[in-house]
Amino acid sequence: MNGTYTAPELPGRFGMAEIAGGWRSLEGAPRVRILRNEGRRGGGYWVEFAYDEKTVLRRPIRRCWNVCYFELYGWITLRYDSARDILMLSGYGKYRREEDTGEDGTARV
Template structure:
């Protein structure tokens, strides 16, 4: 993973962002699975989840967690999240860049 202090972040993405900014559907132009980020208001504190669509009808849901200002999900390994607010690009360390899906 890149470090914001060393300047090796080519997208200008930040690891510190509001989860409400990334809720919605996201698509990869690189062939990675579609994702959806949503808030589960039925759970205590309304935690956020990321849903992966690998095949039609086959969904994986993972809670989005935070450790020392790094947001991540654990789907058969830890994937960190970063978000560029200027270009509205979400980046997953294992799958690359995601763009907001058109509704």
């Protein structure tokens, strides 16, 4: 070893813009969308947790001591693996990003 230490990238350290968009569970859990809160001064993000088309819960995302979470019958923490583009929600498992198709037919992420 040369005496230098490089800290590994932590899954809790990510920008909220990195996870914005739609996410589909790999394990059959409800769909999730991360949205920018344009109405809040200084920004912020929301999570939409969709059990079905009629049951969509929207909650603000918070960050405390590098833990990103939202409250849904208790804390649900979010972790993001940028190398694999996987979002992990505690209690709900792993999510893969959905590709969104725009009006012109091109894929948006």
